[in-house]
Amino acid sequence: MSDVTVSIRVDDDLYERAKVRAQGQGHTVESILTKLLTDWVGPPPVQPPVPPPVPEPEPEPAYQTYTVKAGDTLSKIAKEFYGDATKYPIIAEYNSLEDPGRIFIGQVLRIPPLTPPTPEPPPPPVEPPTLEDLNIPWVPSPHFNERPDPDHITTIVVHATANSTLTGVLSWFRNPTAYLSAHYVIGKDGRIVQMVKDEDRAWHAGRSEWREVPNVNDYGLGIELVNLNDGQDPYPEAQYQSLVKLCQALVHKYNVSTEDIVGHYQVSPGRKTDPRGLDLNKLRQEIAAG
Ligand SMILES: [Zn+2]
Structure with missing residues:
Protein backbone atom coordinates (compact mmCIF):
# COMPACT_ATOMS: atom_id res chain seq x y z
CA MET A 1 0.00 0.00 0.00
CA SER A 2 1.23 3.53 -0.74
CA ASP A 3 0.00 6.83 0.76
CA VAL A 4 -2.00 9.39 -1.18
CA THR A 5 -2.39 13.01 0.01
CA VAL A 6 -5.94 14.32 -0.38
CA SER A 7 -6.75 18.07 -0.18
CA ILE A 8 -10.14 19.35 0.89
CA ARG A 9 -11.34 22.90 1.30
CA VAL A 10 -13.26 23.80 4.50
CA ASP A 11 -13.98 27.25 6.01
CA ASP A 12 -11.76 28.54 8.79
CA ASP A 13 -14.37 28.40 11.46
CA LEU A 14 -15.23 24.79 10.84
CA TYR A 15 -11.56 23.82 10.75
CA GLU A 16 -10.80 25.67 14.01
CA ARG A 17 -13.65 24.05 15.90
CA ALA A 18 -12.74 20.60 14.50
CA LYS A 19 -9.12 21.12 15.47
CA VAL A 20 -10.02 22.08 19.06
CA ARG A 21 -12.29 19.11 19.44
CA ALA A 22 -9.80 16.69 17.89
CA GLN A 23 -6.98 17.93 20.07
CA GLY A 24 -9.26 17.67 23.10
CA GLN A 25 -9.46 13.97 22.35
CA GLY A 26 -5.77 13.53 21.54
CA HIS A 27 -6.25 13.48 17.76
CA THR A 28 -5.60 15.69 14.78
CA VAL A 29 -8.11 16.82 12.18
CA GLU A 30 -6.26 14.70 9.62
CA SER A 31 -6.44 11.56 11.71
CA ILE A 32 -10.15 12.17 12.37
CA LEU A 33 -10.77 12.60 8.63
CA THR A 34 -8.81 9.46 7.83
CA LYS A 35 -10.84 7.52 10.41
CA LEU A 36 -14.11 8.91 9.05
CA LEU A 37 -13.16 7.96 5.52
CA THR A 38 -12.04 4.52 6.65
CA ASP A 39 -15.28 3.89 8.53
CA TRP A 40 -17.35 5.12 5.62
CA VAL A 41 -15.63 2.96 3.01
CA GLY A 42 -15.56 -0.09 5.21
CA PRO A 43 -12.97 -2.83 5.32
CA PRO A 44 -11.39 -3.99 2.09
CA PRO A 45 -13.25 -6.85 0.53
CA VAL A 46 -11.88 -10.22 1.56
CA GLN A 47 -10.60 -12.17 -1.46
CA PRO A 48 -12.50 -15.43 -1.53
CA PRO A 49 -10.04 -18.28 -1.12
CA VAL A 50 -9.27 -20.08 -4.36
CA PRO A 51 -10.82 -23.52 -4.02
CA PRO A 52 -8.43 -26.38 -4.65
CA PRO A 53 -8.97 -27.96 -8.03
CA VAL A 54 -11.54 -30.69 -7.82
CA PRO A 55 -10.15 -33.89 -9.34
CA GLU A 56 -12.15 -35.25 -12.23
CA PRO A 57 -14.20 -38.06 -10.78
CA GLU A 58 -13.52 -41.44 -12.34
CA PRO A 59 -16.60 -42.28 -14.35
CA GLU A 60 -18.37 -44.93 -12.38
CA PRO A 61 -19.19 -47.82 -14.68
CA ALA A 62 -22.89 -48.26 -14.94
CA TYR A 63 -23.90 -51.26 -12.93
CA GLN A 64 -27.09 -53.18 -12.71
CA THR A 65 -28.72 -54.13 -9.47
CA TYR A 66 -30.13 -57.46 -8.51
CA THR A 67 -32.22 -58.38 -5.50
CA VAL A 68 -31.36 -61.78 -4.11
CA LYS A 69 -34.24 -64.20 -4.04
CA ALA A 70 -34.74 -67.63 -2.51
CA GLY A 71 -32.46 -70.29 -3.93
CA ASP A 72 -29.91 -67.84 -5.32
CA THR A 73 -26.19 -68.36 -5.08
CA LEU A 74 -23.55 -65.96 -6.27
CA SER A 75 -22.51 -68.48 -8.93
CA LYS A 76 -26.06 -68.68 -10.18
CA ILE A 77 -26.27 -64.90 -10.39
CA ALA A 78 -22.91 -64.77 -12.19
CA LYS A 79 -24.18 -67.36 -14.64
CA GLU A 80 -27.32 -65.30 -15.22
CA PHE A 81 -25.55 -61.99 -15.80
CA TYR A 82 -22.27 -63.13 -17.31
CA GLY A 83 -23.16 -66.53 -18.70
CA ASP A 84 -20.31 -67.93 -16.59
CA ALA A 85 -20.80 -69.20 -13.04
CA THR A 86 -17.07 -69.05 -12.32
CA LYS A 87 -17.14 -65.24 -12.56
CA TYR A 88 -18.92 -64.91 -9.18
CA PRO A 89 -15.81 -63.40 -7.49
CA ILE A 90 -16.33 -60.24 -9.60
CA ILE A 91 -19.70 -59.67 -7.93
CA ALA A 92 -18.33 -60.62 -4.51
CA GLU A 93 -15.51 -58.13 -4.79
CA TYR A 94 -17.66 -55.34 -6.25
CA ASN A 95 -20.04 -55.67 -3.31
CA SER A 96 -17.25 -56.16 -0.75
CA LEU A 97 -18.71 -59.51 0.27
CA GLU A 98 -16.33 -61.19 2.66
CA ASP A 99 -17.91 -64.58 2.19
CA PRO A 100 -19.35 -65.15 -1.29
CA GLY A 101 -21.28 -68.09 0.13
CA ARG A 102 -23.32 -65.81 2.39
CA ILE A 103 -25.95 -63.75 0.61
CA PHE A 104 -29.44 -63.26 1.90
CA ILE A 105 -32.87 -62.94 0.38
CA GLY A 106 -33.70 -59.30 -0.33
CA GLN A 107 -30.05 -58.26 -0.45
CA VAL A 108 -29.46 -55.81 -3.29
CA LEU A 109 -26.30 -56.61 -5.19
CA ARG A 110 -24.63 -54.32 -7.66
CA ILE A 111 -23.62 -56.22 -10.79
CA PRO A 112 -20.73 -54.48 -12.54
CA PRO A 113 -20.22 -54.83 -16.27
CA LEU A 114 -17.54 -57.27 -17.28
CA THR A 115 -14.35 -55.48 -18.18
CA PRO A 116 -13.25 -56.53 -21.64
CA PRO A 117 -10.72 -59.31 -21.32
CA THR A 118 -7.13 -58.28 -21.86
CA PRO A 119 -5.90 -59.73 -25.12
CA GLU A 120 -4.06 -63.00 -24.71
CA PRO A 121 -0.32 -62.82 -25.31
CA PRO A 122 0.67 -64.50 -28.54
CA PRO A 123 1.30 -68.19 -28.02
CA PRO A 124 4.94 -69.23 -27.82
CA PRO A 125 6.33 -70.81 -30.97
CA VAL A 126 5.28 -74.43 -31.19
CA GLU A 127 8.16 -76.76 -30.43
CA PRO A 128 8.07 -80.14 -32.12
CA PRO A 129 6.97 -82.88 -29.74
CA THR A 130 9.76 -84.83 -28.11
ZN1 LIG B 1 6.73 -103.34 -44.48
Missing part, protein backbone atom coordinates in the same frame (compact mmCIF):
# COMPACT_ATOMS: atom_id res chain seq x y z
CA LEU A 131 9.73 -88.59 -27.68
CA GLU A 132 9.39 -87.94 -23.94
CA ASP A 133 6.26 -85.83 -24.60
CA LEU A 134 4.72 -88.79 -26.39
CA ASN A 135 5.19 -90.99 -23.32
CA ILE A 136 5.40 -94.16 -25.39
CA PRO A 137 4.95 -97.50 -23.59
CA TRP A 138 7.66 -100.10 -24.01
CA VAL A 139 6.78 -103.65 -25.08
CA PRO A 140 10.11 -105.26 -25.99
CA SER A 141 10.56 -107.58 -28.92
CA PRO A 142 13.41 -110.13 -28.87
CA HIS A 143 14.01 -109.60 -32.59
CA PHE A 144 16.85 -107.10 -33.00
CA ASN A 145 20.62 -106.87 -33.13
CA GLU A 146 23.25 -104.13 -33.03
CA ARG A 147 23.48 -101.49 -35.72
CA PRO A 148 26.83 -101.23 -37.48
CA ASP A 149 26.88 -97.62 -36.22
CA PRO A 150 24.31 -96.87 -33.51
CA ASP A 151 24.69 -93.11 -34.10
CA HIS A 152 23.93 -93.41 -37.80
CA ILE A 153 20.14 -93.12 -38.12
CA THR A 154 19.15 -91.35 -41.33
CA THR A 155 15.93 -92.89 -42.61
CA ILE A 156 12.41 -93.66 -41.37
CA VAL A 157 10.55 -96.53 -43.04
CA VAL A 158 6.75 -96.56 -42.74
CA HIS A 159 4.99 -99.93 -43.01
CA ALA A 160 1.49 -101.35 -42.89
CA THR A 161 1.17 -104.54 -40.86
CA ALA A 162 -1.31 -106.40 -43.08
CA ASN A 163 -3.01 -107.21 -39.81
CA SER A 164 -6.04 -105.70 -38.11
CA THR A 165 -5.20 -105.26 -34.42
CA LEU A 166 -2.46 -103.73 -32.31
CA THR A 167 -2.46 -106.65 -29.87
CA GLY A 168 -2.07 -109.05 -32.80
CA VAL A 169 1.01 -107.19 -34.03
CA LEU A 170 2.52 -106.93 -30.56
CA SER A 171 2.13 -110.65 -29.93
CA TRP A 172 3.54 -111.56 -33.36
CA PHE A 173 6.64 -109.36 -32.90
CA ARG A 174 7.13 -111.01 -29.50
CA ASN A 175 6.69 -114.50 -30.92
CA PRO A 176 10.10 -116.24 -30.80
CA THR A 177 9.62 -117.67 -34.28
CA ALA A 178 8.70 -114.38 -35.98
CA TYR A 179 12.17 -112.95 -36.65
CA LEU A 180 10.39 -109.69 -37.43
CA SER A 181 10.07 -106.46 -35.47
CA ALA A 182 9.81 -102.70 -35.75
CA HIS A 183 10.91 -99.87 -33.51
CA TYR A 184 7.35 -98.54 -33.22
CA VAL A 185 3.83 -99.83 -33.84
CA ILE A 186 0.84 -97.47 -34.07
CA GLY A 187 -2.68 -98.81 -33.51
CA LYS A 188 -5.75 -97.60 -35.32
CA ASP A 189 -6.74 -95.66 -32.20
CA GLY A 190 -3.46 -93.73 -32.30
CA ARG A 191 -1.71 -95.64 -29.52
CA ILE A 192 2.04 -95.87 -30.08
CA VAL A 193 4.10 -98.75 -28.65
CA GLN A 194 7.89 -99.06 -28.82
CA MET A 195 9.32 -102.57 -29.27
CA VAL A 196 13.00 -102.02 -30.19
CA LYS A 197 15.26 -99.22 -28.95
CA ASP A 198 16.15 -96.64 -31.59
CA GLU A 199 19.86 -97.35 -31.27
CA ASP A 200 19.28 -101.06 -31.98
CA ARG A 201 18.67 -102.63 -35.38
CA ALA A 202 15.08 -103.81 -35.76
CA TRP A 203 14.10 -106.31 -38.44
CA HIS A 204 11.47 -104.60 -40.57
CA ALA A 205 12.81 -103.72 -44.02
CA GLY A 206 14.40 -107.02 -45.11
CA ARG A 207 16.21 -106.91 -48.40
CA SER A 208 16.25 -103.20 -49.14
CA GLU A 209 18.16 -100.20 -50.41
CA TRP A 210 17.75 -96.42 -50.17
CA ARG A 211 19.86 -93.81 -51.95
CA GLU A 212 22.04 -96.67 -53.20
CA VAL A 213 22.86 -97.78 -49.65
CA PRO A 214 21.76 -101.39 -49.00
CA ASN A 215 20.32 -102.86 -45.79
CA VAL A 216 18.04 -100.07 -44.63
CA ASN A 217 17.66 -101.84 -41.27
CA ASP A 218 21.25 -100.79 -40.54
CA TYR A 219 20.43 -97.08 -40.56
CA GLY A 220 16.62 -96.91 -40.56
CA LEU A 221 13.87 -96.68 -37.98
CA GLY A 222 10.80 -98.84 -38.66
CA ILE A 223 7.25 -97.72 -37.90
CA GLU A 224 4.42 -100.22 -38.41
CA LEU A 225 0.86 -98.93 -38.86
CA VAL A 226 -1.88 -101.41 -38.01
CA ASN A 227 -3.61 -101.66 -41.40
CA LEU A 228 -4.67 -104.46 -43.73
CA ASN A 229 -2.61 -102.95 -46.57
CA ASP A 230 -5.35 -103.79 -49.05
CA GLY A 231 -5.64 -100.20 -50.28
CA GLN A 232 -9.16 -100.03 -48.79
CA ASP A 233 -8.55 -100.13 -45.06
CA PRO A 234 -8.36 -96.50 -43.89
CA TYR A 235 -5.70 -94.96 -41.66
CA PRO A 236 -7.90 -93.26 -39.04
CA GLU A 237 -7.10 -89.65 -38.13
CA ALA A 238 -5.91 -90.59 -34.61
CA GLN A 239 -3.45 -93.09 -36.08
CA TYR A 240 -2.30 -90.64 -38.73
CA GLN A 241 -1.77 -87.83 -36.21
CA SER A 242 0.25 -90.14 -33.96
CA LEU A 243 2.41 -91.01 -36.96
CA VAL A 244 2.94 -87.31 -37.70
CA LYS A 245 3.91 -86.55 -34.09
CA LEU A 246 6.20 -89.57 -33.79
CA CYS A 247 7.95 -88.74 -37.06
CA GLN A 248 8.32 -85.09 -36.00
CA ALA A 249 9.96 -86.17 -32.75
CA LEU A 250 12.28 -88.62 -34.53
CA VAL A 251 13.18 -86.15 -37.30
CA HIS A 252 14.00 -83.58 -34.66
CA LYS A 253 16.05 -85.97 -32.52
CA TYR A 254 18.06 -87.63 -35.29
CA ASN A 255 18.06 -84.78 -37.81
CA VAL A 256 16.43 -86.98 -40.44
CA SER A 257 15.48 -85.24 -43.69
CA THR A 258 11.74 -85.44 -44.40
CA GLU A 259 12.74 -86.68 -47.87
CA ASP A 260 14.11 -89.75 -46.10
CA ILE A 261 10.74 -90.68 -44.60
CA VAL A 262 9.83 -93.47 -46.99
CA GLY A 263 7.35 -96.25 -47.54
CA HIS A 264 8.55 -99.84 -47.37
CA TYR A 265 7.71 -100.18 -51.08
CA GLN A 266 10.26 -97.46 -51.87
CA VAL A 267 13.16 -99.30 -50.28
CA SER A 268 12.04 -102.79 -51.38
CA PRO A 269 10.48 -102.06 -54.78
CA GLY A 270 8.77 -104.94 -56.53
CA ARG A 271 8.89 -106.97 -53.34
CA LYS A 272 6.75 -104.85 -50.99
CA THR A 273 3.66 -102.66 -51.41
CA ASP A 274 3.11 -101.22 -47.93
CA PRO A 275 1.84 -98.86 -46.74
CA ARG A 276 -0.86 -98.94 -49.42
CA GLY A 277 -3.30 -96.02 -49.36
CA LEU A 278 -1.10 -93.74 -47.25
CA ASP A 279 -0.24 -90.41 -48.90
CA LEU A 280 3.45 -90.13 -48.07
CA ASN A 281 3.88 -86.76 -49.79
CA LYS A 282 1.17 -85.26 -47.60
CA LEU A 283 2.76 -86.94 -44.58
CA ARG A 284 6.18 -85.42 -45.35
CA GLN A 285 4.62 -81.97 -45.77
CA GLU A 286 2.78 -82.19 -42.46
CA ILE A 287 5.89 -83.41 -40.65
CA ALA A 288 7.95 -80.59 -42.16
CA ALA A 289 5.31 -78.04 -41.11
CA GLY A 290 5.49 -79.11 -37.46
Whole structure:
Protein backbone atom coordinates (compact mmCIF):
# COMPACT_ATOMS: atom_id res chain seq x y z
CA MET A 1 0.00 0.00 0.00
CA SER A 2 1.23 3.53 -0.74
CA ASP A 3 0.00 6.83 0.76
CA VAL A 4 -2.00 9.39 -1.18
CA THR A 5 -2.39 13.01 0.01
CA VAL A 6 -5.94 14.32 -0.38
CA SER A 7 -6.75 18.07 -0.18
CA ILE A 8 -10.14 19.35 0.89
CA ARG A 9 -11.34 22.90 1.30
CA VAL A 10 -13.26 23.80 4.50
CA ASP A 11 -13.98 27.25 6.01
CA ASP A 12 -11.76 28.54 8.79
CA ASP A 13 -14.37 28.40 11.46
CA LEU A 14 -15.23 24.79 10.84
CA TYR A 15 -11.56 23.82 10.75
CA GLU A 16 -10.80 25.67 14.01
CA ARG A 17 -13.65 24.05 15.90
CA ALA A 18 -12.74 20.60 14.50
CA LYS A 19 -9.12 21.12 15.47
CA VAL A 20 -10.02 22.08 19.06
CA ARG A 21 -12.29 19.11 19.44
CA ALA A 22 -9.80 16.69 17.89
CA GLN A 23 -6.98 17.93 20.07
CA GLY A 24 -9.26 17.67 23.10
CA GLN A 25 -9.46 13.97 22.35
CA GLY A 26 -5.77 13.53 21.54
CA HIS A 27 -6.25 13.48 17.76
CA THR A 28 -5.60 15.69 14.78
CA VAL A 29 -8.11 16.82 12.18
CA GLU A 30 -6.26 14.70 9.62
CA SER A 31 -6.44 11.56 11.71
CA ILE A 32 -10.15 12.17 12.37
CA LEU A 33 -10.77 12.60 8.63
CA THR A 34 -8.81 9.46 7.83
CA LYS A 35 -10.84 7.52 10.41
CA LEU A 36 -14.11 8.91 9.05
CA LEU A 37 -13.16 7.96 5.52
CA THR A 38 -12.04 4.52 6.65
CA ASP A 39 -15.28 3.89 8.53
CA TRP A 40 -17.35 5.12 5.62
CA VAL A 41 -15.63 2.96 3.01
CA GLY A 42 -15.56 -0.09 5.21
CA PRO A 43 -12.97 -2.83 5.32
CA PRO A 44 -11.39 -3.99 2.09
CA PRO A 45 -13.25 -6.85 0.53
CA VAL A 46 -11.88 -10.22 1.56
CA GLN A 47 -10.60 -12.17 -1.46
CA PRO A 48 -12.50 -15.43 -1.53
CA PRO A 49 -10.04 -18.28 -1.12
CA VAL A 50 -9.27 -20.08 -4.36
CA PRO A 51 -10.82 -23.52 -4.02
CA PRO A 52 -8.43 -26.38 -4.65
CA PRO A 53 -8.97 -27.96 -8.03
CA VAL A 54 -11.54 -30.69 -7.82
CA PRO A 55 -10.15 -33.89 -9.34
CA GLU A 56 -12.15 -35.25 -12.23
CA PRO A 57 -14.20 -38.06 -10.78
CA GLU A 58 -13.52 -41.44 -12.34
CA PRO A 59 -16.60 -42.28 -14.35
CA GLU A 60 -18.37 -44.93 -12.38
CA PRO A 61 -19.19 -47.82 -14.68
CA ALA A 62 -22.89 -48.26 -14.94
CA TYR A 63 -23.90 -51.26 -12.93
CA GLN A 64 -27.09 -53.18 -12.71
CA THR A 65 -28.72 -54.13 -9.47
CA TYR A 66 -30.13 -57.46 -8.51
CA THR A 67 -32.22 -58.38 -5.50
CA VAL A 68 -31.36 -61.78 -4.11
CA LYS A 69 -34.24 -64.20 -4.04
CA ALA A 70 -34.74 -67.63 -2.51
CA GLY A 71 -32.46 -70.29 -3.93
CA ASP A 72 -29.91 -67.84 -5.32
CA THR A 73 -26.19 -68.36 -5.08
CA LEU A 74 -23.55 -65.96 -6.27
CA SER A 75 -22.51 -68.48 -8.93
CA LYS A 76 -26.06 -68.68 -10.18
CA ILE A 77 -26.27 -64.90 -10.39
CA ALA A 78 -22.91 -64.77 -12.19
CA LYS A 79 -24.18 -67.36 -14.64
CA GLU A 80 -27.32 -65.30 -15.22
CA PHE A 81 -25.55 -61.99 -15.80
CA TYR A 82 -22.27 -63.13 -17.31
CA GLY A 83 -23.16 -66.53 -18.70
CA ASP A 84 -20.31 -67.93 -16.59
CA ALA A 85 -20.80 -69.20 -13.04
CA THR A 86 -17.07 -69.05 -12.32
CA LYS A 87 -17.14 -65.24 -12.56
CA TYR A 88 -18.92 -64.91 -9.18
CA PRO A 89 -15.81 -63.40 -7.49
CA ILE A 90 -16.33 -60.24 -9.60
CA ILE A 91 -19.70 -59.67 -7.93
CA ALA A 92 -18.33 -60.62 -4.51
CA GLU A 93 -15.51 -58.13 -4.79
CA TYR A 94 -17.66 -55.34 -6.25
CA ASN A 95 -20.04 -55.67 -3.31
CA SER A 96 -17.25 -56.16 -0.75
CA LEU A 97 -18.71 -59.51 0.27
CA GLU A 98 -16.33 -61.19 2.66
CA ASP A 99 -17.91 -64.58 2.19
CA PRO A 100 -19.35 -65.15 -1.29
CA GLY A 101 -21.28 -68.09 0.13
CA ARG A 102 -23.32 -65.81 2.39
CA ILE A 103 -25.95 -63.75 0.61
CA PHE A 104 -29.44 -63.26 1.90
CA ILE A 105 -32.87 -62.94 0.38
CA GLY A 106 -33.70 -59.30 -0.33
CA GLN A 107 -30.05 -58.26 -0.45
CA VAL A 108 -29.46 -55.81 -3.29
CA LEU A 109 -26.30 -56.61 -5.19
CA ARG A 110 -24.63 -54.32 -7.66
CA ILE A 111 -23.62 -56.22 -10.79
CA PRO A 112 -20.73 -54.48 -12.54
CA PRO A 113 -20.22 -54.83 -16.27
CA LEU A 114 -17.54 -57.27 -17.28
CA THR A 115 -14.35 -55.48 -18.18
CA PRO A 116 -13.25 -56.53 -21.64
CA PRO A 117 -10.72 -59.31 -21.32
CA THR A 118 -7.13 -58.28 -21.86
CA PRO A 119 -5.90 -59.73 -25.12
CA GLU A 120 -4.06 -63.00 -24.71
CA PRO A 121 -0.32 -62.82 -25.31
CA PRO A 122 0.67 -64.50 -28.54
CA PRO A 123 1.30 -68.19 -28.02
CA PRO A 124 4.94 -69.23 -27.82
CA PRO A 125 6.33 -70.81 -30.97
CA VAL A 126 5.28 -74.43 -31.19
CA GLU A 127 8.16 -76.76 -30.43
CA PRO A 128 8.07 -80.14 -32.12
CA PRO A 129 6.97 -82.88 -29.74
CA THR A 130 9.76 -84.83 -28.11
CA LEU A 131 9.73 -88.59 -27.68
CA GLU A 132 9.39 -87.94 -23.94
CA ASP A 133 6.26 -85.83 -24.60
CA LEU A 134 4.72 -88.79 -26.39
CA ASN A 135 5.19 -90.99 -23.32
CA ILE A 136 5.40 -94.16 -25.39
CA PRO A 137 4.95 -97.50 -23.59
CA TRP A 138 7.66 -100.10 -24.01
CA VAL A 139 6.78 -103.65 -25.08
CA PRO A 140 10.11 -105.26 -25.99
CA SER A 141 10.56 -107.58 -28.92
CA PRO A 142 13.41 -110.13 -28.87
CA HIS A 143 14.01 -109.60 -32.59
CA PHE A 144 16.85 -107.10 -33.00
CA ASN A 145 20.62 -106.87 -33.13
CA GLU A 146 23.25 -104.13 -33.03
CA ARG A 147 23.48 -101.49 -35.72
CA PRO A 148 26.83 -101.23 -37.48
CA ASP A 149 26.88 -97.62 -36.22
CA PRO A 150 24.31 -96.87 -33.51
CA ASP A 151 24.69 -93.11 -34.10
CA HIS A 152 23.93 -93.41 -37.80
CA ILE A 153 20.14 -93.12 -38.12
CA THR A 154 19.15 -91.35 -41.33
CA THR A 155 15.93 -92.89 -42.61
CA ILE A 156 12.41 -93.66 -41.37
CA VAL A 157 10.55 -96.53 -43.04
CA VAL A 158 6.75 -96.56 -42.74
CA HIS A 159 4.99 -99.93 -43.01
CA ALA A 160 1.49 -101.35 -42.89
CA THR A 161 1.17 -104.54 -40.86
CA ALA A 162 -1.31 -106.40 -43.08
CA ASN A 163 -3.01 -107.21 -39.81
CA SER A 164 -6.04 -105.70 -38.11
CA THR A 165 -5.20 -105.26 -34.42
CA LEU A 166 -2.46 -103.73 -32.31
CA THR A 167 -2.46 -106.65 -29.87
CA GLY A 168 -2.07 -109.05 -32.80
CA VAL A 169 1.01 -107.19 -34.03
CA LEU A 170 2.52 -106.93 -30.56
CA SER A 171 2.13 -110.65 -29.93
CA TRP A 172 3.54 -111.56 -33.36
CA PHE A 173 6.64 -109.36 -32.90
CA ARG A 174 7.13 -111.01 -29.50
CA ASN A 175 6.69 -114.50 -30.92
CA PRO A 176 10.10 -116.24 -30.80
CA THR A 177 9.62 -117.67 -34.28
CA ALA A 178 8.70 -114.38 -35.98
CA TYR A 179 12.17 -112.95 -36.65
CA LEU A 180 10.39 -109.69 -37.43
CA SER A 181 10.07 -106.46 -35.47
CA ALA A 182 9.81 -102.70 -35.75
CA HIS A 183 10.91 -99.87 -33.51
CA TYR A 184 7.35 -98.54 -33.22
CA VAL A 185 3.83 -99.83 -33.84
CA ILE A 186 0.84 -97.47 -34.07
CA GLY A 187 -2.68 -98.81 -33.51
CA LYS A 188 -5.75 -97.60 -35.32
CA ASP A 189 -6.74 -95.66 -32.20
CA GLY A 190 -3.46 -93.73 -32.30
CA ARG A 191 -1.71 -95.64 -29.52
CA ILE A 192 2.04 -95.87 -30.08
CA VAL A 193 4.10 -98.75 -28.65
CA GLN A 194 7.89 -99.06 -28.82
CA MET A 195 9.32 -102.57 -29.27
CA VAL A 196 13.00 -102.02 -30.19
CA LYS A 197 15.26 -99.22 -28.95
CA ASP A 198 16.15 -96.64 -31.59
CA GLU A 199 19.86 -97.35 -31.27
CA ASP A 200 19.28 -101.06 -31.98
CA ARG A 201 18.67 -102.63 -35.38
CA ALA A 202 15.08 -103.81 -35.76
CA TRP A 203 14.10 -106.31 -38.44
CA HIS A 204 11.47 -104.60 -40.57
CA ALA A 205 12.81 -103.72 -44.02
CA GLY A 206 14.40 -107.02 -45.11
CA ARG A 207 16.21 -106.91 -48.40
CA SER A 208 16.25 -103.20 -49.14
CA GLU A 209 18.16 -100.20 -50.41
CA TRP A 210 17.75 -96.42 -50.17
CA ARG A 211 19.86 -93.81 -51.95
CA GLU A 212 22.04 -96.67 -53.20
CA VAL A 213 22.86 -97.78 -49.65
CA PRO A 214 21.76 -101.39 -49.00
CA ASN A 215 20.32 -102.86 -45.79
CA VAL A 216 18.04 -100.07 -44.63
CA ASN A 217 17.66 -101.84 -41.27
CA ASP A 218 21.25 -100.79 -40.54
CA TYR A 219 20.43 -97.08 -40.56
CA GLY A 220 16.62 -96.91 -40.56
CA LEU A 221 13.87 -96.68 -37.98
CA GLY A 222 10.80 -98.84 -38.66
CA ILE A 223 7.25 -97.72 -37.90
CA GLU A 224 4.42 -100.22 -38.41
CA LEU A 225 0.86 -98.93 -38.86
CA VAL A 226 -1.88 -101.41 -38.01
CA ASN A 227 -3.61 -101.66 -41.40
CA LEU A 228 -4.67 -104.46 -43.73
CA ASN A 229 -2.61 -102.95 -46.57
CA ASP A 230 -5.35 -103.79 -49.05
CA GLY A 231 -5.64 -100.20 -50.28
CA GLN A 232 -9.16 -100.03 -48.79
CA ASP A 233 -8.55 -100.13 -45.06
CA PRO A 234 -8.36 -96.50 -43.89
CA TYR A 235 -5.70 -94.96 -41.66
CA PRO A 236 -7.90 -93.26 -39.04
CA GLU A 237 -7.10 -89.65 -38.13
CA ALA A 238 -5.91 -90.59 -34.61
CA GLN A 239 -3.45 -93.09 -36.08
CA TYR A 240 -2.30 -90.64 -38.73
CA GLN A 241 -1.77 -87.83 -36.21
CA SER A 242 0.25 -90.14 -33.96
CA LEU A 243 2.41 -91.01 -36.96
CA VAL A 244 2.94 -87.31 -37.70
CA LYS A 245 3.91 -86.55 -34.09
CA LEU A 246 6.20 -89.57 -33.79
CA CYS A 247 7.95 -88.74 -37.06
CA GLN A 248 8.32 -85.09 -36.00
CA ALA A 249 9.96 -86.17 -32.75
CA LEU A 250 12.28 -88.62 -34.53
CA VAL A 251 13.18 -86.15 -37.30
CA HIS A 252 14.00 -83.58 -34.66
CA LYS A 253 16.05 -85.97 -32.52
CA TYR A 254 18.06 -87.63 -35.29
CA ASN A 255 18.06 -84.78 -37.81
CA VAL A 256 16.43 -86.98 -40.44
CA SER A 257 15.48 -85.24 -43.69
CA THR A 258 11.74 -85.44 -44.40
CA GLU A 259 12.74 -86.68 -47.87
CA ASP A 260 14.11 -89.75 -46.10
CA ILE A 261 10.74 -90.68 -44.60
CA VAL A 262 9.83 -93.47 -46.99
CA GLY A 263 7.35 -96.25 -47.54
CA HIS A 264 8.55 -99.84 -47.37
CA TYR A 265 7.71 -100.18 -51.08
CA GLN A 266 10.26 -97.46 -51.87
CA VAL A 267 13.16 -99.30 -50.28
CA SER A 268 12.04 -102.79 -51.38
CA PRO A 269 10.48 -102.06 -54.78
CA GLY A 270 8.77 -104.94 -56.53
CA ARG A 271 8.89 -106.97 -53.34
CA LYS A 272 6.75 -104.85 -50.99
CA THR A 273 3.66 -102.66 -51.41
CA ASP A 274 3.11 -101.22 -47.93
CA PRO A 275 1.84 -98.86 -46.74
CA ARG A 276 -0.86 -98.94 -49.42
CA GLY A 277 -3.30 -96.02 -49.36
CA LEU A 278 -1.10 -93.74 -47.25
CA ASP A 279 -0.24 -90.41 -48.90
CA LEU A 280 3.45 -90.13 -48.07
CA ASN A 281 3.88 -86.76 -49.79
CA LYS A 282 1.17 -85.26 -47.60
CA LEU A 283 2.76 -86.94 -44.58
CA ARG A 284 6.18 -85.42 -45.35
CA GLN A 285 4.62 -81.97 -45.77
CA GLU A 286 2.78 -82.19 -42.46
CA ILE A 287 5.89 -83.41 -40.65
CA ALA A 288 7.95 -80.59 -42.16
CA ALA A 289 5.31 -78.04 -41.11
CA GLY A 290 5.49 -79.11 -37.46
ZN1 LIG B 1 6.73 -103.34 -44.48
